[in-house]
Amino acid sequence: MPEGHTIHRLARDQRPLFVGERLRVSTIMERFADGAALLDGRRLAAIDAYGKHLFYDFEDDVFLHVHLGLYGRVRSGHEPAPEPVGALRVRMETKASWLDLRGPAACDLLSPSERDAILARLGPDPLRADSEPERAYARIRKSRVSLAQLFMDQSVIAGIGNIYRAEILYRHGIDPFAPGTSLERATFDAAWTDLGKLMRAGVRAGRIVTTDPADRPKANGRVARGSSFYVYHRTGEGCRRCGAIVQSTLVAGRTLYWCPREQPSKA
DNA sequence: GCTAAATGTTGAT
DNA sequence: TCAACCTTTAGCT
Numbered sequence: 394m395p396e397g398h399t400i401h402r403l404a405r406d407q408r409p410l411f412v413g414e415r416l417r418v419s420t421i422m423e424r425f426a427d428g429a430a431l432l433d434g435r436r437l438a439a440i441d442a443y444g445k446h447l448f449y450d451f452e453d454d455v456f457l458h459v460h461l462g463l464y465g466r467v468r469s470g471h472e473p474a475p476e477p478v479g480a481l482r483v484r485m486e487t488k489a490s491w492l493d494l495r496g497p498a499a500c501d502l503l504s505p506s507e508r509d510a511i512l513a514r515l516g517p518d519p520l521r522a523d524s525e526p527e528r529a530y531a532r533i534r535k536s537r538v539s540l541a542q543l544f545m546d547q548s549v550i551a552g553i554g555n556i557y558r559a560e561i562l563y564r565h566g567i568d569p570f571a572p573g574t575s576l577e578r579a580t581f582d583a584a585w586t587d588l589g590k591l592m593r594a595g596v597r598a599g600r601i602v603t604t605d606p607a608d609r610p611k612a613n614g615r616v617a618r619g620s621s622f623y624v625y626h627r628t629g630e631g632c633r634r635c636g637a638i639v640q641s642t643l644v645a646g647r648t649l650y651w652c653p654r655e656q657p658s659k660a
Numbered sequence: 661g662c663t664a665a666a667t668g669t670t671g672a673t
Numbered sequence: 674t675c676a677a678c679c680t681t682t683a684g685c686t
Contacts, residue, residue, distance in 0.1 A: 464680040
C-alpha cells in the first residue's frame with residue numbers, strides 16, 4: 394500500500410480522532426515496550442506526514458516516527474478495539490477510537506533534532522503545500538544518474554514510490570534511462586504538476602489510479618479492476634495507448650516498467 | 661497449504 | 674550489489 398498518498402491519508406484521517414487527546418499507548422512486542430511505556434498517557438499535539446514518514450508529535454517534545462516500509466499497516470476504528478493478535482507493534486487508544494500499527498520498517502521515538510535530521514534529507518513532497526519543486530529540478534538537472542533512479546530517490550522527491558515513478562515517467566513520455574541532465578524544465582514542470590494531481594487523487598481514493606478515463610475500458614463511473622495503471626506490473630502486456638509490449642527490468646534493485654514506444658530513447 | 665513477490669529502506673560487502 | 678527486516682496476498686499446488 395504505502396506510497397506517500399497512503400501516509401498523508403492516514404495523517405488526515407487520524408487527526409480528528411487522536412490529536413489533542415491523551416492517549417493510551419501499548420504494545421505486545423518486547424522491542425517497543427519501553428517506547429509504549431514512555432508515550433502512554435501523553436497528549437498528542439499533532440500528526441504530520443512528510444513523504445513516506447509519519448510523525449506523531451507528543452507533548453514534551455517526543456516524536457513517534459513511523460515508516461511503514463514495504464509491509465507496514467495501520468488499522469483503526471471505534472472502540473472497543475479487537476483482541477490484539479499477531480505482531481502488534483503499537484496500539485493507541487482514546488475513549489472512542491483505537492489504532493493498530495503492524496510491521497513498520499521504522500517505529501522510533503525521536504527528539505526534535507532527530508526529527509529535523511530526517512526532514513533535512515527529504516526532497517520536496519508533492520502533497521505538501523510548502524514544497525519547493527525547484528529543489529527537485531536542481532538536483533535532477535545536475536545529475537548524470539538515470540531519471541528512473543532520480544524519480545525514486547526520496548531526497549529528490551519525497552513520497553513517490555515505484556508505482557508513481559513508473560506511471561509519471563510514462564505519462565510524460567520520459568525515457569527512464571536518460572540522465573537527469575537531459576530533463577527539460579518544461580517537461581519537469583508538467584510532470585511535477587501532474588504528480589501532485591495524481592497523488593492528491595490517491596489520497597482521496599485511498600489507492601493509486603494513474604490512467605485517464607479515455608485509456609480505460611468502459612466501466613460505470615468506477616475504475617475497473619486491473620485498469621488503474623499504464624505500465625506498472627504490466628510486463629508483456631500491450632501499451633494502453635500504442636499497443637507496444639510493456640517492458641520491465643531491475644533498476645537499483647527495484648522493478649522499472651516502461652513502454653519503449655511512448656518513452657523512446659533519444660540517443 | 662506453500663511459495664514468491666510486493667507500493668521500502670538500511671547497512672554490510 | 675546484496676541481504677535483512679517485517680507482513681500480507683496472489684498464485685500456485
